[in-house]
Amino acid sequence: MTGTxxxxxxxxxxxxxxxxxxxxxxxxxxxxxxxxxxxxRLELRPGLLEGLAxxxxxxxxxxxxxxxxxxxxxxxxALAESGVEPGDIGLLIDTSVARAHLEPSSxxxxxxxxxxxxxxINFDLGNACLGFLNAMQLAASMIDAGRIDHALIxxxxxxxxxxxxxxxxxxxxxxxxxxxxSQFATLTLGSGAAAxxxxxxxxxxxxxxxxxxxxxxxxxxxxxxxGDLDRMRTDARGLLEAGVALGGALWADAKEPFGWDxxxxxxAHQVSQVHTRAMAQALGIDIARVPLTFPTRGNMGPAAVPxxxxxxxxxxxxxxxxxxxxxxxxxxxxFAEVIW
Numbered sequence: 001m002t003g004t005x006x007x008x009x010x011x012x013x014x015x016x017x018x019x020x021x022x023x024x025x026x027x028x029x030x031x032x033x034x035x036x037x038x039x040x041r042l043e044l045r046p047g048l049l050e051g052l053a054x055x056x057x058x059x060x061x062x063x064x065x066x067x068x069x070x071x072x073x074x075x076x077x078a079l080a081e082s083g084v085e086p087g088d089i090g091l092l093i094d095t096s097v098a099r100a101h102l103e104p105s106s107x108x109x110x111x112x113x114x115x116x117x118x119x120x121i122n123f124d125l126g127n128a129c130l131g132f133l134n135a136m137q138l139a140a141s142m143i144d145a146g147r148i149d150h151a152l153i154x155x156x157x158x159x160x161x162x163x164x165x166x167x168x169x170x171x172x173x174x175x176x177x178x179x180x181x182s183q184f185a186t187l188t189l190g191s192g193a194a195a196x197x198x199x200x201x202x203x204x205x206x207x208x209x210x211x212x213x214x215x216x217x218x219x220x221x222x223x224x225x226x227g228d229l230d231r232m233r234t235d236a237r238g239l240l241e242a243g244v245a246l247g248g249a250l251w252a253d254a255k256e257p258f259g260w261d262x263x264x265x266x267x268a269h270q271v272s273q274v275h276t277r278a279m280a281q282a283l284g285i286d287i288a289r290v291p292l293t294f295p296t297r298g299n300m301g302p303a304a305v306p307x308x309x310x311x312x313x314x315x316x317x318x319x320x321x322x323x324x325x326x327x328x329x330x331x332x333x334x335f336a337e338v339i340w
Contacts, residue, residue: 004216004253012140013207014338015150015197016082019307020074021297022059022158022191031187034167035180042177049187054273058190058298060160067098068109070156074195074303075114078152082197086115089197090148091139092122095131095155095302098229099124110154121148128225129269130328131155132194132302133213133336139198140210151198155303159189165230185225185234188272190298194306213324213336214254218246225329240275243327248282250333258337260323263289267312268325270294270304279325291315302328309338316340 028049032039039046050056061070071094079086092114094107107122116122125135132155139151166186170179201209221242225234254260266285268276270293280287291312293304300307305324316322320340327333 004214004250006212006214006254006257007137008212009140009210010144011201012143012198012210013201013204014210015084015199015204015207016078017196017306017310017313018074018077018081018194019303019310020070020077020193022061022070024060024062025057026060027057028055031167035170038170038175038180041173042180044177044180048184052272052274053188054295055188055298057296058159058188059192061158061191063160065158067096067100067156067158068094068106068113070158070191070193071096071106071154071195072110072113072156074156074193075110075152075154078195078197079114082199084150084197084199087117089116089120089150089152091142091151092116092120093135093139093151093153094124095126095135095153096124096157097126097128097131097301098157116152127332128328128330129301129304130326130332130334132306133324133326133334136196136198136210136336137213137215137334143198143200149200149203152195153198154193154195155301155306156193157301157303158191159298160191162186162229162232163189166232181236182233183231185236186227186232188299190300192297192300192303192307194303194310196306209339211337211339212258213334214250214258215332215334216246216250216253218242218331218333221331224331239329240278242331243275243333244278244282246331246333247279247325247327250335251283254335260337262321263323263337264320265312265316265322266290266325267305267309267322269327270297270308271299
C-alpha cells in the first residue's frame with residue numbers, strides 16, 4: 001500500500017525558534033586549495049562546491065566544542081527568548097545526527113546542561129536530516145493530548161572532524177575519481193545549531209500555530225547516502241532524483257487538503273542550489289519564496305530547517321503561512337505548515 005499520511009494539530013504553537021552559528025568560516029576556495037593536487041591528478045575541475053552546489057563557505061566549531069555543547073547553547077537561547085522557565089519543560093528531544101558515542105543519549109547531556117527538571121522526558125530522535133520535523137510532530141501530539149505543556153527540541157551539528165578526515169583521505173596520492181565524487185557531498189556539510197520551544201496555543205496566544213502537515217516514505221532508497229563521523233558515501237544524482245520524486249508525490253497528495261496554494265514562504269532543508277531549484281520546479285513554487293542559508297552555512301542537517309526559519313523571522317508577518325519542507329536520507333519526507 002502506498003500513500004501519504006496527513007497529520008493535524010489543534011493546540012500547539014512555536015513559542016520561540018533560534019539558530020546559532022559556529023565561529024570558524026571555511027570557504028570553498030580553501031577546500032579547493034587543499035585538494036588542488038588531487039584535482040589536477042584526476043583531471044577534475046575545481047570550483048564545483050561554489051559553482052555547482054552554490055556553497056561559498058561553511059562553518060566549524062572550535063575543536064573543544066562538543067555536539068551536545070552546541071545543542072545546549074541553542075536550547076538555552078530558545079528558552080531565554082521564549083520566556084518559559086526550564087522547570088516548565090516536559091519534553092526534551094535532541095535530533096542531532098552528529099554524536100560522539102552510541103550511549104548514553106545526547107539528550108541527557110543537554111538535559112543536565114540546561115538544568116531541566118527530573119520530570120522532563122528526554123531522548124534522542126534520529127532520522128537523518130528529517131529528525132527535527134519528526135520531533136516537532138511528536139512533541140505537538142503530546143501537547144495536544146495534554147500530556148505536557150512545553151517541549152524543547154534541540155539540534156547541534158558539527159562537520160569539522162568529518163570534513164578534515166575526508167580532505168586528508170582525498171588528498172592522498174591513492175585517492176580515485178570515484179572517491180572524490182562519492183564523498184563530494186561531505187564537503188557541502190556545515191556546522192551549526194538550532195532549537196525550538198513548543199507550547200499550548202491557549203497558553204501562548206502570541207505563538208506561531210503549528211497547523212500540521214504530511215509525511216511519506218520511500219525507503220527503497222535507503223542505501224543512497226550512508227555516513228558516520230569518518231566517512232559519508234553518497235550517490236548524489238540518485239539522491240537528488242529520488243528525493244525530488246518523493247517530495248513531488250507528497251505535495252500532490254497534501255497540497256489540496258491543506259490548501260498549500262496559498263503558502264507565503266517555504267523554509268526548505270538546505271542542501272545545494274541544484275536540490276533547491278529541482279524541488280521548487282517539482283512543486284511548482286516560486287524559488288524567490290524559498291529563503292536560502294546554504295550559500296554561507298552549507299548543509300546543516302536537521303538544524304537547517306529551524307535555523308532557516310529563525311533567520312527569516314524578521315521578515316515574516318503575522319498570518320504568513322510558512323511551509324517547512326524536509327527530505328532526509330533513507331528516504332523520508334515531511335512538509336509541515338506554520339501560521340506565523
